[in-house]
Amino acid sequence: MDISTLQSLYRDSKLHPVALVEEIYDRIEADGLHPVWISLVPKTENLARAQELASAGSVDTLPLFGMPFAVKDNIDVAGLPTTAGCPAYAYQPVTTATAVQRLLDAGAILIGKTNLDQFATGLVGTRSPHGACSSVFNPLYISGGSSSGSAVAVAKGLVSFSLGTDTAGSGRVPAAFNQIVGLKPTRGALSTTGVVPACRTLDCVSIFAETCADAAKVFSTAQAFDAVDSYSRDSKTMSPRAWDITSFRFGVPRPEQLEFFGDSDSAISFAKSIQSLETLGGTKVEIDFAPFRAAANLLYSGAWVAERLAAIGSFLSDHASEIDPTVYKIIAGAERFTAVDAFQATYKLEELRRVTAKVWDVIDLLLLPTVPRTYTIAEVQAAPIETNTNLGYYTNFVNLLDLAAVAAPAGLKSSGLPFGVSLIAPAFSEASLLLTADSLHRKLTATISASARKLSETPALEAQKRPPETMPIAVVGAHLTGQPLNWQLTERHGKLLATTKTSREYRLYALPNSTPAKPGLLYEPGFEGPGIEVEVWALPIETVGSFLAMIPPPLAIGSLRLESGEIVKGFLCEPAGLAGAKEITHLRGWRNYISQL
Template sequence: MTVWITRVAPTEPRPGPLHGLTMAIKDNIDLYGVPTTAGDPRNTMPAATSAFVVDRLIEAGAVPLGKTNLDQYATGLVGTRSPYGAPHSVFSDLHISGGSSAGSAVAVASGEVDFALGTDTAGSGRVPAAFNGIVGIKPSKGLVSTTGVVPACRSLDCVTVFARTVDTARRAFEVMAAYDPADPYSRQLPQAAHKQGPQRIGVPDKPLGLDPLHEQAWSEALDQAAKLGDVVPVDITALLETADLLYSGPWLAERWLAFGDKLDDDPAVDPTVRAIVRKGAALTASETFAGFDRLAALKRRSEPLWNEIDALLLPVTETHPTLAEVAADPIGVNSRLGRFTNMVNLLDLCAIAFPGPARTDGLPFGVQLLAPAGHDHQIIDLAAVWCGEQPTTPPPADGVLLAVAGAHLTGQPLNNDLVLRGATLAFEARTASDYRMFVVPGPLPRPGLTRTTPPVVGLGIEVEVWRLPTEELGGFLSTIAPPLAIGPIELADGTEVLGFVCTADAVDPSQEITASGSWRNYLGTGSGT
């Protein structure tokens, strides 16, 4: 069973929240100095840099041990479409591991690493978790950067994390989630507030057609869900219809755009991958827009669901195929495995897969929780309680609101000064219209805000407003270097919060950047780097 494509010698871990944890990296994600094969042995060029997310994890103390096997070009949910071999489930050498993040899941489940990176376009961060009895977090789209990731469907791809516990997966996820200006699909996505009281857990209101052993485990899972919250039967027809769209229309053409030039008749190319993706070359523009229209209609139909529930509980798959079954019907079996997973990224949902009740034959049975984008922490906490672990502590409601406009923004160099003090992003806003922004001197580029006198009407400056525990304010103030200070800032809606201000006599008029409207816009010009 080939789990690894490339092994690397461990390095001395850096200090940080993941100090000493070992990780595996799916081989469609760059690691400096190692080829990124994407499951194609013809790709032999060592990566010139590590992926954005890999750099963040290494900086946080994680230690990479190598690159793992996958369905070629991340196209598959079976884990068998690789010239490097087909990993099997750690529970059975007759049953598939699930794909496309096959090697990453098996490396975690077998105990070779503490956590592993995968990707999930159609379910590849959840199906392998289900088939190996581990946890898989599929973040909201854009929450984790895909810079340095070989694309499958670039508009849908998500970097995921596998671990044996929810806590370990969450620790890695919290480091991974960061805004990346270099990734056009990266987005700033504040997390929804922690919900107090019982959760409303949606479950399908009709039978799902699971195989008998899965059905029995699912029945037990429903009983367990009733112990954790209020179970609400819901209609998931629109979600299942959305799942059928993924391997048709725009998204199959997007795969062709991403790597169609690699799909020649070379024996290194998996024939099933070639057969699936080549269909994307023939799709017309009108068929593409028809697909977008159909998705928009299904999104609208599915929206009322989230007024009824806080999270949706589903099986990850309807069965657990054998290697022989996949060999006999590689496309048909794969299609059935995506029935409960394909729709998640299309509908802009987040998800977490985790072990449900085991099947009576000893194979694992995986369940998943889905919720709208930005509810990642909510479903991670619910999964933790299900698995007998502690959820995170909700942020204090009485913390200090602090507006940041520069180096403390999400993804910027000093953001950890807030995060490590327990601060949480409350909301995004603009200042009142009469603030101006300047680049101020210091050890790294940073902006200073001043208020004009007399007022000059503008659009205001983009800020993030963070909630900082009151007891942490004094320590945080000690980190602020002149000419910046903390003082009152008025937001566009008239609300007054604390924030970074700069005295008017300490700014250089030639360094005014108000016209940029935000620090990120200014950095995007190439200045201030």
């Protein structure tokens, strides 16, 4: 059910959208509505939509043409009730949530709305009057929550992708328990207009998909600044954090800070994940995980629980008997917090943000188990608060610290249950997170979820030529990787795009009286040299000015032609600055010259 496969079938006329819709509804009827679904778009409506899409012949113009999807039932869809998993709370929305509408406009077909932990309060998937979803690998084990139905709908192959929400890990935990991809974007990257809030300041719309490539496609389609959403953020004003996915640094907690709550299988699987990421070019860096845990503890033991009470207001007291007992206990507990408590918690969080921000100077991403262990439905029912708390050990801090995350499958444990890891980095790092996660997913997992379909038969996620909102800059000497001024690029979150050569019209000189030693590159029309080695780096637009300010004369940034014919900005030298310089063009690059000194 992955997007690429369906698109190919549509293009080759081997599958018609109407036939796919028929098959999906037949499978749902055979399985039963609950516990995965709460409500469905009427079959007749979707058959008509499928026919309309096919008649328009827009398979190559609509990015999600004919792709079936589901949404968590705390997200509005006009024509279907929004219940947040509580029938007494249900209302009929007049408009469709912004993120959902963007997907519909792109040609996707909404099948229906899915089950959840009531009011999106929980990581277990058992707190619903519609029944407890279970892992597709074993019906005795939980599916994870709160976006339980959304994850299971993808894992069962009923839809190509789905939307959930994520405040404490609800878009990641169910992905781990069902061996699918869960993307928790940067807060505000996807509009939350039309979403029933859990914690308004922290909520995210999340994406479940079979592959990172599918998650990336859905994300790029749904992402847009929403002026109606006061928490929406424009990615164009933010610096996208990126790294070279063939050479990067990843953080892991110190050994004594890892916690698996007795699940030795998960500990073994995590060690394998670390080794695999190292073989993909990563360098492991042990970090102090304590400040991240301290931030995580603020979510439920601090005043943010009061946001859950603010979200549903008097409904809690007026309908106490119609609310799941565990959900009621959690939300009602917020009444003990005062405005003073809220401010004190905010001050503490800002301290922890300052402390944890230093970690990103030494790592590019954080690798963690998505969950410490797997629980049975019976274990959760016996200890609903404790088990839920344990499941959030590695997830609860992410939104509080304004980070992005991708939960990726990481193979099966000896028990036959899936294990998953999360790759986490600062806001607007989705592109690089997905690329890295895709490589790790493909290294550790052979099949898609619990099916026999091979992951290798789906297309890998391809890197963009360069990250959005960046400028390519060619460097030739002291800014090359490993050279003394390379830090000026990495400090500004520059990403190495390629090592290549200039076209043949360039001469290279070693400049005199330069500290550190630097070369000068001179363009000479008609000259036919060997071409000079350069590295092309992508530098976030907002950091380019500060970088240029550090370039001393006679060096300057001008237009430079690469051997491919592409023209990029790069280092050149003023001719007057070459007085007394030694020509080293024949050595073909600065590194070769340095090696001879």
